[in-house]
Amino acid sequence: MKHVLEPYDITRESEMLAPLDYNRRSRLKDTDRIYPAEIINVIRLTEMEKLFQVRIIDDTDRERFTFLPGQFVMLEVPGYGEVPISISSSLSHKGFIELCIRRVGLVTNVLHKTKRGSKVGIRGPFGTHFPMDKMRGNNILLIAGGLGLAPLRAPIFHVIENRSYYKDVYILYGAKETNLLLFNYQYEEWERIADINLRVIAEEGDANWTGEIGLITDLLDDIQVDPGSTSAIVCGPPVMFKFVCSRLTEMGIPMHRMFVSLERRMHCGMGKCCRCNIGSTYTCLDGPVFDYWSVLNLKEAI
Amino acid sequence: MLFRTVLKEEFNRLIDIFLSSHEVIAPKRIDVDRDGKPVHQFLPVSSIDEIDLGYETTEYSAKTYFLPFKETLSSFCYEDGDWEQEIKYRLMPRFLVGLHPCDINALLKLDKVLARDYFPSPYYISRRKNTFIVGIDHEPCEGGFCRAVGADTVTHGFDLFLTDLGDRYFVAINSDRGYNALNRVQCREVTEQDNQDYLHARAQIAQGHKDLPIHNLPNLMDIEFESPVWDQWGAKCLGCGSCAQVCPTCYCYGVKEDVSMDHTRSEKKKILYSCCIKDFAEVAGGHNFRPDRATRLKYRYYHQHRGFAESYESPMCVGCNRCGRACLAGINPPDIIRDLQEEGTV
Numbered sequence: 001m002k003h004v005l006e007p008y009d010i011t012r013e014s015e016m017l018a019p020l021d022y023n024r025r026s027r028l029k030d031t032d033r034i035y036p037a038e039i040i041n042v043i044r045l046t047e048m049e050k051l052f053q054v055r056i057i058d059d060t061d062r063e064r065f066t067f068l069p070g071q072f073v074m075l076e077v078p079g080y081g082e083v084p085i086s087i088s089s090s091l092s093h094k095g096f097i098e099l100c101i102r103r104v105g106l107v108t109n110v111l112h113k114t115k116r117g118s119k120v121g122i123r124g125p126f127g128t129h130f131p132m133d134k135m136r137g138n139n140i141l142l143i144a145g146g147l148g149l150a151p152l153r154a155p156i157f158h159v160i161e162n163r164s165y166y167k168d169v170y171i172l173y174g175a176k177e178t179n180l181l182l183f184n185y186q187y188e189e190w191e192r193i194a195d196i197n198l199r200v201i202a203e204e205g206d207a208n209w210t211g212e213i214g215l216i217t218d219l220l221d222d223i224q225v226d227p228g229s230t231s232a233i234v235c236g237p238p239v240m241f242k243f244v245c246s247r248l249t250e251m252g253i254p255m256h257r258m259f260v261s262l263e264r265r266m267h268c269g270m271g272k273c274c275r276c277n278i279g280s281t282y283t284c285l286d287g288p289v290f291d292y293w294s295v296l297n298l299k300e301a302i
Numbered sequence: 303m304l305f306r307t308v309l310k311e312e313f314n315r316l317i318d319i320f321l322s323s324h325e326v327i328a329p330k331r332i333d334v335d336r337d338g339k340p341v342h343q344f345l346p347v348s349s350i351d352e353i354d355l356g357y358e359t360t361e362y363s364a365k366t367y368f369l370p371f372k373e374t375l376s377s378f379c380y381e382d383g384d385w386e387q388e389i390k391y392r393l394m395p396r397f398l399v400g401l402h403p404c405d406i407n408a409l410l411k412l413d414k415v416l417a418r419d420y421f422p423s424p425y426y427i428s429r430r431k432n433t434f435i436v437g438i439d440h441e442p443c444e445g446g447f448c449r450a451v452g453a454d455t456v457t458h459g460f461d462l463f464l465t466d467l468g469d470r471y472f473v474a475i476n477s478d479r480g481y482n483a484l485n486r487v488q489c490r491e492v493t494e495q496d497n498q499d500y501l502h503a504r505a506q507i508a509q510g511h512k513d514l515p516i517h518n519l520p521n522l523m524d525i526e527f528e529s530p531v532w533d534q535w536g537a538k539c540l541g542c543g544s545c546a547q548v549c550p551t552c553y554c555y556g557v558k559e560d561v562s563m564d565h566t567r568s569e570k571k572k573i574l575y576s577c578c579i580k581d582f583a584e585v586a587g588g589h590n591f592r593p594d595r596a597t598r599l600k601y602r603y604y605h606q607h608r609g610f611a612e613s614y615e616s617p618m619c620v621g622c623n624r625c626g627r628a629c630l631a632g633i634n635p636p637d638i639i640r641d642l643q644e645e646g647t648v
Contacts, residue, residue, distance in 0.1 A: 007393045031425075079378065275575075
């Protein structure tokens with residue numbers, strides 16, 4: 001007898017047969033398919049953080065992989081797990097991604113032990129991005145605290161590579177201690193670029209530190225910008241948002257032109273696992289980049 | 303929608319046809335509780351005698367056949383320092399018989415999140431499309447408040463839907479495969495008498511529903527965000543997550559990887575989780591955005607009745623009150639909602 005019900009095979013759907021592209025969010029796809037990727041270089045930043053330069057192995061996948069500043073990927077270490085990591089690199093190197101990773105848990109600790117040439121997996125990119133196009137013609141304040149420089153690095157590269165689109169550019173970076181400052185080998189390069197103002201501050205200095213000492217908000221005291229045509233990107237721990245963003249509000253910058261990146265531990269990146277939910281807002285879909293007015297309207301966001 | 307009537311023995315013959323070729327899941331009486339009330343679960347059955355379509359409710363919802371507690375997302379094979387990823391989706395069709403309207407409405411809500419919108423889930427869609435669903439009307443269950451949340455009736459989301467008319471079922475047909483399946487047994491066009499009997503049966507059921515003042519709840523959730531109601535109920539919560547396990551619409555999960563003993567394979571599994579469990583909103587480094595039980599309980603209600611309603615125009619809750627029955631601390635939605643409403647009128 002013929003079966004009452006024929007099996008349904010989703011892999012035969014035309015959308016499933018199309019090349020995998022996470023940017024086409026509403027299309028059917030192998031949502032858990034990872035791009036195999038090779039760790040090209042491991043760069044030690046501090047005691048706790050390393051920068052991993054990762055390249056998607058397949059040529060066509062690499063060519064197709066595009067992201068925007070502020071987006072994140074899910075990084076898979078087979079056998080250990082998957083973690084959400086913000087992309088720290090410039091858009092201009094296709095399929096070549098830099099991920100700044102602090103060792104704090106199972107997966108990140110294993111990553112810190114891996115060597116150049118190891119094969120990992122990447123899904124993504126996921127999430128919203130900093131609206132760099134809408135900021136054109138504005139002064140740009142790029143503000144980071146601690147590990148916040150990791151997600152801020154993509155917009156920094158974008159601004160540098162498209163310098164003529166923007167008016168005055170300030171990069172403000174602060175950390176608790178001087179030995180926690182990330183990417184210190186890059187400050188000189190950024191500083192030497194004419195017309196980019198880089199200021200680095202540490203809460204506590206040490207014998208070798210000749211830079212400024214204080215809080216990140218101190219750096220805003222002597223910045224003179226026209227608030228009507230200024231946009232800000234703020235990345236750092238939640239407590240920093242409150243202080244920096246209220247200071248920016250005092251300066252007259254509207255909250256809808258301040259952008260922050262929120263941190264949550266996503267397990268899927270696709271609005272399914274709910275782990276990043278704030279109310280019913282998925283940080284992975286509607287964020288991680290939010291304007292500050294939206295953040296104020298979310299319960300328990302920061 | 304097409305309607306037919308089918309004699310009960312003929313419908314049983316249809317189930318027998320299902321049983322001969324496919325896996326059949328149906329409400330099965332498995333035990334009695336301490337008050338002598340029968341306990342039912344949706345379980346695989348092998349004969350018609352095991353099926354009890356007159357059941358009141360089940361402890362677990364039928365969600366488990368669409369979102370299993372544990373599901374392999376992908377597996378990795380390791381060889382010579384390299385690995386390959388393998389992904390499989392469910393292919394075997396099965397029959398799910400005896401779903402109440404609340405549970406079908408729950409699937410419709412899950413469809414919104416998992417089958418449409420962003421990143422439709424191939425795992426869920428495979429299971430959904432490979433499941434033939436026969437729903438059935440029933441007398442309101444004790445503690446349920448499906449009518450208050452608009453989940454006491456369904457017009458789609460099933461293949462066949464039965465209403466008991468004594469010697470026969472009034473059948474609503476909602477798919478071509480449902481139509482074809484029903485035509486394997488003797489059924490007939492509905493008569494005026496069938497229609498009247500059906501409407502009478504529906505009216506009987508509607509009368510039995512209890513009212514719960516649920517209007518304006520999304521707004522109330524916002525206003526009462528700092529209400530002491532949450533602390534009172536939160537103090538009782540054990541943070542065990544049972545509510546989410548029995549809930550027909552809770553879909554949140556965590557991911558875990560298991561490595562085989564010989565290190566040649568590993569499986570990446572999704573395991574259903576609960577927002578009431580302590581580490582649900584913990585991030586790297588140990589910061590927890592919802593560290594206490596009251597905040598987590600509030601978040602659960604906020605997501606169901608405010609957040610989901612904002613995104614999809616109706617609350618996520620279907621009023622089955624399984625969470626209320628499963629809760630070891632006696633926390634149940636009707637009481638919390640009543641407390642919130644009272645708080646709102648003080």
